[in-house]
Amino acid sequence: MNDPGRLRIAEHFIQVAYARALGLRLVALTATGCEMAVPYADHLIGDPDTGVIHGGVVTALLDNVSGLAAFPQGSDQRVAVATLDMRIDYLAAAQPGREIHARADCYRRTQDVAFVRACAFHESAEEPIAVCNATFMVGTPNVPLARPAP
Amino acid sequence: MKLLEELRDAGQGRDLGELLRRIPYARFLGLQVEMQGDEVITVLPFAEHLVGNPNLPALHGGMIGAMLEMTSVLQLLYDASCARLPKTIDVSFDFLRFARCTTTYGRAIVTRRGRRVANVRSELWQENRGTPIALSHGHFLLSPLAGAAGHIEA
Numbered sequence: 001m002n003d004p005g006r007l008r009i010a011e012h013f014i015q016v017a018y019a020r021a022l023g024l025r026l027v028a029l030t031a032t033g034c035e036m037a038v039p040y041a042d043h044l045i046g047d048p049d050t051g052v053i054h055g056g057v058v059t060a061l062l063d064n065v066s067g068l069a070a071f072p073q074g075s076d077q078r079v080a081v082a083t084l085d086m087r088i089d090y091l092a093a094a095q096p097g098r099e100i101h102a103r104a105d106c107y108r109r110t111q112d113v114a115f116v117r118a119c120a121f122h123e124s125a126e127e128p129i130a131v132c133n134a135t136f137m138v139g140t141p142n143v144p145l146a147r148p149a150p
Numbered sequence: 151m152k153l154l155e156e157l158r159d160a161g162q163g164r165d166l167g168e169l170l171r172r173i174p175y176a177r178f179l180g181l182q183v184e185m186q187g188d189e190v191i192t193v194l195p196f197a198e199h200l201v202g203n204p205n206l207p208a209l210h211g212g213m214i215g216a217m218l219e220m221t222s223v224l225q226l227l228y229d230a231s232c233a234r235l236p237k238t239i240d241v242s243f244d245f246l247r248f249a250r251c252t253t254t255y256g257r258a259i260v261t262r263r264g265r266r267v268a269n270v271r272s273e274l275w276q277e278n279r280g281t282p283i284a285l286s287h288g289h290f291l292l293s294p295l296a297g298a299a300g301h302i303e304a
Contacts, residue, residue, distance in 0.1 A: 016203065017198055018201060018209075018212070045173070047235050049152050055216070056175065056215060056216020057175065085242065086215070088241055090238050090239060090240065
């Protein structure tokens, strides 16, 4: 899809230090959402008995896809979003050795708030590892997002 | 050999620092613990690889979520012996302020601990304990140790 502004934001998301440390990559960008993935890696293991990736990695992945989905179409670098809240249900343990994908969709947008649904999975979104609901404040050049007070 | 069992056998059942050293993801974050009586305080010194927004600059929100979850789990492990690491069933995060590039602290309150499920609230702060940067509220599945009396029974 042709939305160079949002593509640049997506590229920025996966280039920040923590995303690079996780090995985050962009899989797809759609009109109202996106898909990203994190490869399995030893340093991300949360349970050395089973080799299962730490839940915090799934959290970070869901936070990233949801955050990106919160950017409206045609966004540029002047648009900012801030996570208000996020709820995650962990439906199944991630399987060791397999890449984890996550897909997010912004299903409702008001002037200030974006409502996003996301899920994490291995092969198919029909068999989710975790599902997530998140809300974001969205600041645009006309309605700037207030900088958080110090 | 299971991790928690190994630590108990070595007399380190409540040595959360040693536990963290054996969890790769905790080592990757650089997470540490300090005890204040029976309260677990998690401490995450700033490191470059934790940055999520280089413009503000701020720590990564997903990493903040991970620290909240770990803070909850560590307090559960300190309060009573578990056969396996508690599993997160669900967790809800509130992000109150952006996380500055400095040391972050966390603590958890176990609101209710049943035999199988615990309800835990956690919070993170930076310079000032009175102004938390993020909160969480989650449910965790416990695996009680067979035959062992926990410190708290419900």
